Amino acid sequence: MKNTKPFAITLDVGSSLLNKTGSWRTERPVYVDRLPPCNETCPAGENIQEWLYHAESGDYKKAWEEIMKHNPFPAVMGRVCYHSCETACNRVHLDDAVGINSVERFLGDQALINQWKVKPGKSTGKKIMIVGAGMAGLACAYHLRLLGHEVTIFESSSKPGGMVRYGIPKYRMPNEKLNAEIYRIEDMGVKIELNTKIEDVLATKEKYGFDAVFLSIGAQNAKLINIKSDESIPSLSAIAILRGIEDDIATGLHGHVVVYGGGNTAIDVARSAIRMGAKSVKVVVRKSQEQMPAHYEEIDEALDEGVEIVPFHSISEIKKGQLILEKNFVSDSSSAKPTGQFVAMEANVVVQALGQNVDESLLDNLDELRLEDGVLGVDTHLMSAIEGVFAGGDMIPSERNVTVAIGHGKKAARSISQWLHGKFEKQSKKHEVVDYAMMNTWYYSDAPRTIRPMLDVVRRTSGFAEVVGDLDETNAAFEARRCMSCGNCFECDNCYGVCPDNAVIKLGAGKRFEFKYDYCKGCAMCATECPCGSIKMEPELI
């Protein structure tokens, strides 16, 4: 055959694509979605990283819709949630946690301003009865509507909202936001029967033909102790006072106010008393200030406003217009022991804020159900000992806060729906939690946390105006963009860029990437340079 090639050339030009360097590999990179710590700790099960991702690009509606998949109260949450997500945030190790709570509040308020709505699911014809229109009950109703069930809530008070309305003062939770978010749920077709105390749960269920029941009556009875007293100083209940403030009934707070107890309710009453013109407000706690169960931010704000904390004391007697306190000794084992040393304290009113109990009268006609240690036991699906009767919120054994209650509402709604379909689904396995060490944080821009504008201390102690201000649109997006997207690809193109072998395919916006294993040599540069830790190296199985 005649050689048509130039002199000394015997082979055709070929591309190195013929050389599949993937055979060199002993480890292969794989894309993974790891669980960000914020999502892991959220009691309401929000996908925080996901909604921050949408907020970053300014798509606030999509961000809000993502929150609403799990939590129907972003405007409430953005004010009263104790944001364990921020405590867990990996950005703490870099500069300061992302202000998740403030962005959530911004999104919640945007939804109210723009009147964004949620559509209920396709009707199933099933009817669910809920007892108690607190956060757990309302959240459950919302999720049941999303699933297409009909819902009626029975509420003994004259307004819905439970402890968020009656326990949290207006300077933290303005009524108009709470009302608007509750109205949005009613607007989805949830019926709320106010001023209706249910005496016999099963009889009511029978009478109206409900298919399942969710109990969420909370823990609204004050836990009161008997203080030896000559009645020279009135002793009041914190919960009754907060309720009185909401309903505009005289509370009896005046002069020198002493609050007994170290929880959030105690701080709420103390801060309310300051606003109502008390001469002085002292909070007496048995142990140290650090051991108080109240949230540290609440304590700090209270101290700023002039509340005084008196640690290591118990109230032992009310005598001749004075309080007699006994000093406590607290050892390392953290139990407070009386010392027998007494001091007197000036007071006009004593307020007991020592916790709350579940109202047991609901169970009078439910023979199978009894409270144990003051709470109602439920199984992992939140179902009680009676088939089809579920419970959640403050009345079941669990941490008592708003976000937990909302989480119970969601979980109960899903359990109820599954139970109505005849079978509980198995819980899917959670992804591995992403640790700071799995990330390459050099890439994240320096960005200090935006401090929400705080009302001047003087101004906020003179009324019930909201203490913590809003983010505006520019700094809300800024704050959202501080999210490091831990464990979840945010399409920074690093893997696509740093591969020396072009072994990463970019699939386009929103579609992420793929590896070309034919050429990937397994150098792991992509995994090392991935800022958020969403590439994992796995041994190659030969």
Added chain:
Amino acid sequence: MSHQQVKFYQTGTLTVGNRLLDAAQRTVQATIDRSNSLDSGHRACQGCGEALGARYAIDTAMRETNNKVIAANATGCLEVFTTPYPETSWTLPWIHSLFGNAPAIGTGIAAAMKVKGREDVRVIAQGGDGGTTDIGFGCLSGMFERNDDVLYICYDNQGYMNTGVQRSSATPGGARTATTMPVGPEPGAEFDKGKNVPLIAMAHEIPYVATASIDRLHDLEAKVKKAMSVRGARYLQIFVPCPLGWGSAPAQTVNLARLAVESGIWPLFEGEYGEITSVTNIRKQVPVEEYLKPQRRFAHVVKNPKQLSAVQAIADRNIRKFSLLEEQE
């Protein structure tokens, strides 16, 4: 610097891409249709910094010239691992020359293009540090002196890696190579030797000189873009770690380039007509030890306080000389 600093966009311009940036601000490497001038299947080691640096630079030049680039390549790793006969990894017109004459070949191609009236076709000559700072140095200086319309890119991995890791005039003090073993009272390569070719290039007062690093893509691409926007002799030296020659993990290549920049060992600057016109600041300063530790070629240096402080002194001098810690406008 000609690229925009975008703050607070999560990762700003530190990552390769950023979905929140305007398309015009994004890197060439972040685009789906980048030319991949140096394609898959090449025989470079795992985690090769030179392969990465070459694709970064040539892809940018291709984008800037509407894919009208001819490259001349000196002998070295870059030539060997990309073109074992009859295969090539290059997706542009590319010619291999001798070890020492790539600048002269570039000059010739540029002259040919001028004669043919094809001055839209741009010429790049490239090589490793051995072919540039030692063997091709005479040709390079000549090309600068004549101000030929060629961009010369030196991929600096601080030694003759292709032939088995021998010392070049770009090898840093203290480094172990096959010809500078860590023995005797002054182990490794001698200190206070070697050439700073970017500064020598500037002494020729050519239109553009810059140093770049593979860890800072926006900076690197902006420099290639700037180089392609001017005519005449231009010089770019890119810092490309070599896992084989440096005794480092392949996955650490980009990170080592970053640590070299952040410690002050590899100053990033630009010069025009003999004057320094900009420097890229250190973002988060680290002691040189952090840069040296992951490299086996410096294992003895890290344990030797005298040598360690000598390396730190070099970094400190760079920081002072180039004002690497001062805020730039």
